[in-house]
Amino acid sequence: MSSHGEPIWAAQFVRHEDDPPPVSGAKAFVQLRGRLLMATARAIHRLSDDGSSWETLTREVSRPLAVIGDSLFVGDGDGVHRSDDGGFTWRRAVWGLTNRRVPYLAGVGGTLWAGTGAVHRGPRAAIYRSDDLGESWALTTANPWGPDKGPGEVETFAASDGNVWAYAEGAVWRYGGQHGKWQELDGGPFDNGLATYRGVLHAVEQGRLLRLDAATRTWEPPSSDARELLAARAAAMLTTRDRIYVGTEGQGVQVSTDAGVSWADAGLGQRSVSVLYEYGGAIYAGSPPRGGAQRLRSGAGTWERLNRGDGHGPQSTPSVVTLGERLYALDRHDMSASVDHGRTWEPVAGPATNVVALPSAYGRIYEATRGDGVHVMELVGRRWRDSGPVETRLAVRWVAAVGGVVYAGGSDGGVHVPVEALRPARHSLARLRLPRGRVLSADDRAVVFNAPGGLIRSIDGGITGARLPKPAATINGGAPRLDSMYVATGDMGVLRYDEGEWTPVNDGLPTLDVRGFARTGSRLYAAAHGAGVFRARERTLGDATLHWEPVGDNAALGEATAIAASETMLYVGIAGGDILASANGGVSWRPAGSLHDGMDPRGLAASGKQWYVATDAGVYKLSATGQWEVVPLTPAFIHAAAVGDGVAYVLTDSAVYRASGPDGSWARTPYDARGMTHIALLGGSLYASGKYGVVHRMDIED
Structure with a gap:
């Protein structure tokens, strides 16, 4: 009670x-009331008193973080939120913030700065300031980047010489003067990260550390002897009393003890480090999205992984x-x-x-x-x-083999697998995790789905993926090739995705009704209904524009409804139920079976030495005795x-x-x-x- x-x-x-650790990737660090706070993708954590673990303060809020006095601020796609009790309760602080997509916050003295990102068909990227702890905001710039350009978001703030500096997509900007205006500095393009070292602003220009001459506002090397470049592009910068640390893209942390004249490897090699922070004499590093948090104690030679929760966080x-x-x-x-x-x-x-x-x-x-x-x-x-x-009598429209598991798509949009695939002995097999989508292609590198929201290329079985816009066509198959994506359609032939657009690649195809692709080695084949099977060739070596040429002279190939390939064989399904096979790239074909009752093959898939046929009456496989067996799904x-x-x-x-x-x-x-x-x-x-x-x-x- x-x-x-x-x-x-x-x-x-x-x-x-x-x-598993509660920290998937540290994105920001701040100090509040003498305690270290860390923002990850979905939560804010606080370092325990003994420095060994993290307490989860609140979920569903993340980077950016800023602190002024005893107030904590976070930004998100809905503006800025303020907490006065250490992150336990929050209230919105958005009055005057006309652009509420806030990817970066910074507290500089008693002023809170918000860098906003561009909104599609909405406000452009801008910079706001608040001098009353977020109670009200003032726009400090009316598009300083000119009428025709602007960065997607402001990423870093720094202060020196009474000025505030901002980094945005390769450029450094200064806010100051009697009327408080933003001016872009010469030089660049710059890497991410700004920091003040011994009272002077420093930035990295394509791997070279530079410092700003306050009188001329021009960039110069830290000394005439400074010729050594960083090991990779900079992603973050931190300065202490006698050191400069730079987090890089893919090469860990670099450190300089001579003001940037030379650089040494400080550890975390092969990692991208985008957050650096000093607390309690130690250096903390963050490596989103899954690198967690790392700590380098004073005098220690190696970093320690700091990702353990203390059991008090909400779950x-x-x-x-x-x-x-x-x-x-x-x-x-x-x-x-x-x-x-x-x-x-x-x-x-x-x-x-x-x-x-x-x-x-x-x-x-x-x-x-x-x-x-x-x-x-x-x-x-x-x-x-x-x-x-x-289900044994399911109308199936496609079938595909992914990681040793066969997937079948019903005419009602459902995705099924053979019952035997879910037996405990097979749970070590890779599973797809993206439902309500058709598998267009699958290999050792990626799976391509035709999902309701577009085409998705995933390297983790459908948990995440890169999305492509869907062409306005009936898609029957897909194939990544030469760093491009090709789809077989029922009304537009073969389409290639390039620079944000789908373009036809139908040279040599006599019909636009293409039922699917198959690949053996580096060769790509297409089944064109009413015309036969065609093989793709580049017009010139390395050219992604394809020319299609027919293979084989079997008249039945003109009624092809599906195509698939194993490591050495091509298979084609023919209207009426016949299956043809070729062991020489389509030059010659032999009968490989015939479905009973004249069922049309809707799709073909090979898994190991077994191959499967999708029909209007279920999925069938050919037994060792040459008999067709229905596959329970x-x-x-x-x-x-x-x-x-x-x-x-x-x-x-x-x-x-x-x-x-x-x-x-x-x-x-x-x-x-x-x-x-x-x-x-x-x-x-x-x-x-x-x-x-x-x-x-x-x-x-x-």
Whole structure:
């Protein structure tokens, strides 16, 4: 009970000793009331009293940070926020801040400076100042960069000689004078980082340290003997009483003890260091996005990694359930268990590590995952078993092999995998984590998806990726080649992405209906419906502009509907169900099988020595005896689960499945679930949340 007699929650934090560090990448350091604070991508942390770990003060706020007196300020895409109690409570400080995208803040004396970034179809980058702790802001510049140019954001501030200096995209600016104006200094382009050393402003110009002559406001070397360059471009600069430290892009930290005449390696080699700070006689370095925080103590020869949390930080725990006498909590997509009512927690080994929902009912826990299907744990024995919906007669539009796992896309937009792919023995295989997208190409380097928001090239299985705009065409396949991206379309032929635009590359193609690509070694092939199979050639060596030439003289190739390749073989699916194969790059072809019932191959994929065919009646593979076998499929991407008395539901990319009874099989409900994100049971109805805040209801039938 509170002091006012009101009931309150007792908090239990789900953390254990081998937790991943709370610091994914330090982005800024400041001191507040004698304590060191650090901003990461999603939180502000405070160094513990003994300097060994970090306390998480608040989440969902990050760089930039600034301190004036006892007030802490952070900037984000919604302006500036101020805290007067060390980061526990916040209030907005935006009056007069017409551009509220604030990527940089700095406290200089009693003045707070905000560098804003350009907003698409909105305000340009600008610099604001506040002399009343953020209560009001004044614009200090009306576009000092001229009418036709401007940096994306202001990145660094510094002060010396009664002036304020700003760094923005290769240029250094001075604010001062009787009327307070910004003026660009000559020189550059400069690397990131400004610092004052012994009262003089210093900057780095293409690897050379320079200092500013206050009288002439021109840049000069620190001495006539200073000819040595930094090992790489500068990304941050810090000065102490007798040293200059420079964080570089990819070469760690460089240090000079002779005012910049010579440089020595200070450690953290092969890292990019974009934040440097001095606190308590030690140097702190940050290496976003995943390099964490490092510390170099005075007199020490090596850096120490400082990424451990102390167990008092808030933690996102989206699900807590009970099974028997145990509590189970979903934390960071992993599970933890407690046998003492939440006072202590231990990690629980499960069949998957990307859990999105963890409901429980009638002595079972249902584990819904993103990429690993559905699993159930029984109270008796506490062992996991696979328990996902199974489809065998699914209309499939594409099939692809990624990292040893075959993925199939249904006509309803759902993504499925063979049931055998989710068996515990295969959980070491790489998993895709991006649902609601079609795999266009996959190799050892990257996977390319056709997702609702555009094309995505990912090197981590779909967790993150670079996005390309989607062409206005029906996309049937994709292939990265010669540092460009090519797509096969059903109505515009082959398109190449270059300098922000898609351009046709159809020289030699007699039709614009291209059903897909296949690659053997460095050779790229395209299946053109109504015309045959074509091989790409550069017009000149290294030229990314392609010319297509036909391969093979088999008349059936004109009815090609799909194409794929293994390490040595080309496969083409023909309308009516025939599969042709070539071992010599398409020069000659032989029959490799024929689907029964005259089904058209919608897609082909090879995984090892086995290859798969997508049809309107499911996915088939050819057995060792030459017989076609249907491949049982299960949805890999589960977005939510809801369980009640005697019934369970799971939400996938495209459908809702229901299981009656604890051991009942799953059945697809008739409701379209595309765009749904969560489900919940209430009374006799199932509710689902969708786009734009809409909640849908499905009445449950017995």
